[in-house]
Amino acid sequence: MAERRVYRATTTAPVNIAVVKYWGKRDPKLNLPTNSSLSVTLSQADLRTLTTASCSASYPAEEGDSLVLNGEPSDVSGARTQACFRELRARRAALEAADPSLPKLSTMPLRLVSENNFPTAAGLASSAAGFAALVRAIADLYELPASPSELSLIARQGSGSACRSLFGGYVAWRMGEAADGSDSTAEQVADASHWPDMRALILVVSAAKKGVSSTSGMQQTVATSGLFRERIARVVPQNMAAMEKAIRERDFASFAEVTMRDSNSFHATCADTYPPIFYMNDVSRAAIRAVEQINAAAGRTVAAYTFDAGPNAVIYYLEKDTEAVVGTLYHVLGGDISGWKDAVVKGLKPSLSLDEGVAGILKSGVSRVIMTGVGEGPIKTDEHLIAEDGSRIR
Numbered sequence: 001m002a003e004r005r006v007y008r009a010t011t012t013a014p015v016n017i018a019v020v021k022y023w024g025k026r027d028p029k030l031n032l033p034t035n036s037s038l039s040v041t042l043s044q045a046d047l048r049t050l051t052t053a054s055c056s057a058s059y060p061a062e063e064g065d066s067l068v069l070n071g072e073p074s075d076v077s078g079a080r081t082q083a084c085f086r087e088l089r090a091r092r093a094a095l096e097a098a099d100p101s102l103p104k105l106s107t108m109p110l111r112l113v114s115e116n117n118f119p120t121a122a123g124l125a126s127s128a129a130g131f132a133a134l135v136r137a138i139a140d141l142y143e144l145p146a147s148p149s150e151l152s153l154i155a156r157q158g159s160g161s162a163c164r165s166l167f168g169g170y171v172a173w174r175m176g177e178a179a180d181g182s183d184s185t186a187e188q189v190a191d192a193s194h195w196p197d198m199r200a201l202i203l204v205v206s207a208a209k210k211g212v213s214s215t216s217g218m219q220q221t222v223a224t225s226g227l228f229r230e231r232i233a234r235v236v237p238q239n240m241a242a243m244e245k246a247i248r249e250r251d252f253a254s255f256a257e258v259t260m261r262d263s264n265s266f267h268a269t270c271a272d273t274y275p276p277i278f279y280m281n282d283v284s285r286a287a288i289r290a291v292e293q294i295n296a297a298a299g300r301t302v303a304a305y306t307f308d309a310g311p312n313a314v315i316y317y318l319e320k321d322t323e324a325v326v327g328t329l330y331h332v333l334g335g336d337i338s339g340w341k342d343a344v345v346k347g348l349k350p351s352l353s354l355d356e357g358v359a360g361i362l363k364s365g366v367s368r369v370i371m372t373g374v375g376e377g378p379i380k381t382d383e384h385l386i387a388e389d390g391s392r393i394r
Contacts, residue, residue: 006390007105008054009140013133013378015047015124016040016164017200017314019259019306020239021266022173024222024232028215030181031080031160034222035236038172038189038243039164040316042200043375047124050115051133052385053141055108059390065110068392069130076112083157084135085110092142105142112137113385113392118370124202124312127214131158132165136378148377152186168192168376170247172240192374195250197319201326202370203362204339205283205311214309217270217277224274227265235265252318256304259316260291263306270309279309283365287313289358290329297352298324319373326371328352332359339369 022037065085067074076082092106114133118124135155139146152163156173163186164171170191176184212220221228239262246254270277284307291305302321306314317325327348330340354362387393 003057006054006056006058006386006388007103007108007141008052008384008386008388009137010050010052010381010384011133011137011140011378012044012048012050012381013129013136013165014044014168014375015042015049015118015126015129016161016171017042017306017308018161018164019255019304019316020236020243020262021308022160023266023269024218024228025160026175027179027181028219029079030184031157032181032184033160033173033175035232036173036175036240037161037164037236038170038240039161040170040198040200041165041168041192041375041377043372044379045375046370046372047118047129048116049126049129049133050117050381050383050385051130051137052113053134053137054111054386054390055105055141056111056390057108059109059111061109063109065112067112067114067134069114070116071394074114080131080158081134084131084154085138087154087157088135088138088142088144091144091146095142095144110138111386111390115385124204124308124310127159128161128165131155131162132378134158135162136166140380149185149187153181153184156181156184156186166377169194169374172244189244190247192376195247196374198374199317199319199322200370200372200374201315201317201329202372203283203287203313203315203329203366204368204370205281205287205313205365206367212277212279212309217273217279217309220275220277221269221273225269225272227272228269231265231269235262239265252304253301256301256316259304259306267307279311280307281311281365283361284311284313286358286361286365287315290332290354290362291315293354293358294325294328294352323348323351328354329362329369332362333366333369334363337366337368339371341371344371 016039018039020038024034148166155162167188170189331350
């Protein structure tokens with residue numbers, strides 16, 4: 001019966017949204033970045049990937065490794081996924097060589113089932129959460145004695161920003177200098193409890209798959225943008241230092257300014273790419289104007305926008321400023337779109353008003369919202385997606 005046993009482990013992993021962006025690779029094969037970056041890990045109560053990793057000698061060897069993502073078979077033959085599998089198997093094989101009594105899990109086919117509770121490939125960092133969950137689940141399956149920083153070296157090879165999703169709170173990905181990528185790892189700058197009142201309101205402008213993938217866009221930018229060279233040489237190092245100081249001191253005004261400036265810089269390099277890349281659209285630009293108007297009316301900086309490689313606006317704010325930020329946007333967008341948390345929006349007053357043109361574009365262009373905050377890193381769970389007999393739980 002031992003050879004029929006199905007071994008399994010399940011984990012959740014969070015989305016992270018960068019406030020100092022990663023864009024560009026100095027080594028595409030190893031996923032080594034041209035600059036360091038820093039992100040906020042978002043709460044898994046609202047955005048998470050759930051992944052079960054399993055292996056068994058009873059799985060047909062000829063079928064090889066497999067992944068089912070959101071109910072559909074997903075290709076695992078790509079170089080990035082294979083790099084993660086290869087490194088994790090090598091670490092498990094080293095354990096088995098040191099202790100011959102261990103079951104030879106490294107020789108068995110892998111079956112993975114993964115589900116996102118948010119749109120995939122729409123600029124909401126799905127690949128970051130996905131690869132972080134994949135690596136953490138297999139590491140748990142193999143019982144690897146690896147720290148999150150060690151696992152970040154592996155997750156980075158699957159998706160660069162995935163290395164940051166192995167930690168909660170506020171996370172830096174150090175670009176490193178070594179040619180083999182051995183020092184290009186993620187580290188926690190501050191845990192979620194350091195600044196727990198950080199909140200994020202995501203305006204989902206489009207849940208469609210984006211037109212230019214991040215991988216393709218980065219290659220074009222590195223090859224053709226003059227602004228990009230200025231960004232990695234001067235802009236990002238200054239922003240990293242300023243952002244880490246703002247987080248240490250819980251200085252929201254500085255956090256907000258760096259966040260918005262860095263988002264602007266990133267999208268400027270995309271526009272400076274030849275041919276140009278436009279991830280933002282008219283609704284995205286209306287969201288920027290809305291944040292500017294909210295801050296102006298409040299008389300201080302209470303909100304900060306940022307955009308990844310997609311049109312969706314992520315608006316950071318502190319809990320004490322919920323009425324100014326969420327209250328304003330809730331009354332503009334209306335309560336009939338999904339995602340509002342009743343416990344938060346109930347009783348909020350429209351204390352600020354937006355320009356009618358901006359309000360109209362947002363009302364017609366935002367399809368849903370996601371309300372969340374800063375959260376923890378991967379969490380092991382018994383909520384398996386694969387049954388004890390190896391079949392998928394639907």
